[in-house]
Amino acid sequence: MSHILVKGLHKQFAGKPPTTAIDDLDFAIEAGEFIVLLGPSGCGKTTTLRCLAGLETAGSGAISLGGTTWFDSSRRIALPPEKRNIGMVFQSYALWPHLTVRKNIGYPLQARGTKGPEAAKRVEEAAALVDCATLLDRYPAQLSGGQQQRVSLARSLVSRPDLILFDEPLSNLDAKLRDDVRAHLHELHARLKFTAVFVTHDQSEALALADRVAVMRAGRFEQIGTPFDVFERPATEYVADFIGLSNRLPAARIDGVTRVSGVEVEGLVLASAQHDEFVLRIRPEDLRLAPDRGSLSGLTTVAGTVIDSVFGGRHLDVYVAVGGLRLHARIEARTTDDWARALRGGEPVVVGFCPDFARAYGLENEGSRLITVQPLVATKD
Ligand SMILES: Nc1ncnc2c1ncn2[C@@H]1O[C@H](COP(=O)(O)OP(=O)(O)O)[C@@H](O)[C@H]1O
Ligand SMILES: [Mg+2]
Structure with a gap:
């Protein structure tokens, strides 16, 4: 059984004329798989992530994790974001400025009721994974962009989520840092085998990180395949x-x-x-x-x-x-x-x-x- 199953997902935004942001998407993600959605601005990448997270409600379709239904329009099921065990990393690091790194990383644990020594241990482990162990008592304003992004990565890992969603997380970093964080992320995935959907408009980022790349165009997948397949045999012009x-x-x-x-x-x-x-x-x-x-x-x-x-x-x-x-x-x-x-x-x-x-x-x-x-x-x- 696939880890995550998306069936007939469709999302239209009201307006004159209305915008079809995602158009009958069907895909499955295996446990531990790193999927990259690659496409130009406006093709529906963020909307797809937000539907997976439960931040956006699709007009039709279904999303399930293992045996659990997250969303099913025909049965009127829509689990709220906090009931889906998901980690998220954004382009803007989205850290709480008034909380220390320790509290920022621990935030998802607190929200899920993990407390005391167990929570403290998990925070230290997650910080160590991203080389932030020495930064735990600082505030976000005292960190560089790359450090902030590593902290937000630790925060996404700390609750051992069923799925981590990344929305162009490297785009705000300068070129050298971007390469460093990208290499680090690749190593982390090889070690921890978390399941991920990662969104980017950068082809080299997609090829470097993905187990499978889905090239998106106007709310649809134009091609989905391994980086090698997509690189060597682009299905369309x-x-x-x-x-x-x-x-x-x-x-x-x-x-x-x-x-x-x-x-x-x-x-x-x-x-x-x-x-x-x-x-x-x-x-x-x-x-x-x-x-x-x-x-x-x-x-x-x-x-x-x-x-x-x-x-x-x-x-x-x-x-x-x-x-x-x-x-x-x-x-x-x-x-x-x-x-x-x-x-x-x-x-x-x-x-x-x-x-x-x-x-x-x-x-x-x-x-x-x-x-x-x-x-x-x-x-x-
Ligand atoms: N809240 C919204 N209201 C209206 N239209 C939206 C909204 N969010 C996204 N869209 C439209 O949906 C399409 C897909 O957007 P988005 O998923 O953000 O694309 P991407 O992340 O690939 O740049 C775009 O045409 C965008 O303008
Ligand atoms: Mg986007």
Whole structure:
């Protein structure tokens, strides 16, 4: 039996016109699983969390934990938040300013009637887990942002909840701290195996933390799968774009010749003969650049002109015009020669990629499906 089961969850907010925030969501979460909801602002992530927590009442659907019904619209059951054993971590740390760290962490225990030495022991254990044992007698104002977020993490763990909900908890931290807290959270989950739903709009955060990622679009799950699945096989063009395949090349094949934006693509054969028009999606890291086609043998190639080149330390971000398209190539500066370092706007280049790294989609719309998993083969020279 799944730990958490969500069936047909639907939530509309009143207004003119009304907003459908979540649209018939169905999913199951296993005990100990870390699920990440990934999607742009407004796609329904927070509303989904609030429905799980009982802070929002869905219009229809059901939510259960093991054998216990938390919510069932048809049976008019809606357990209040305090009857669901849930921990929550928010973007704003939501600590009580007038309470010490010790009292903040202990707050959920107090609310659930755990007192005395048992409560004190649990607070110290939770603080130790997040390296806050020495901060217990301070007030939130005396802590850095990262420390405050660790305290709110300890508070979410202290009552050993059935589920922990995270709403963009790392977004307010600066880049380095964000990486530290993220690594810490990953370690904690590996050790404690709590069940979590974590919301973010950041693809690298999602891939790093998730057992499974659910990519959300307009209140629905566009794809749910392991980070590897979502990264390697984005089911739709929308997912591909969101997960970093940011180069979009609409392609047309006429008389066996494939062109993007009117420019001929060499070394590309689509395994499926059904599509004469399709969209290629490819990551900036998977593009290569060279002065001529000969240096890119075995790869699919297309000719372009450099727009700009930006130094990035170990890499260069090179923007290349191909017909009317603007492609972004991120090439390693370590292995590139003087030629790549000297690239400037206006210079002709050849863009190459291994066709295994490109994904092809139907041309219809953003939601168009992956045509095949490995649709492309390079023609041999
Ligand atoms: N209390 C509310 N009243 C009206 N509309 C809301 C309310 N909360 C959220 N929405 C709308 O529901 C949609 C989903 O919002 P939300 O779940 O907050 O998205 P996310 O967390 O992914 O940014 C948005 O269109 C938002 O404007
Ligand atoms: Mg939100």
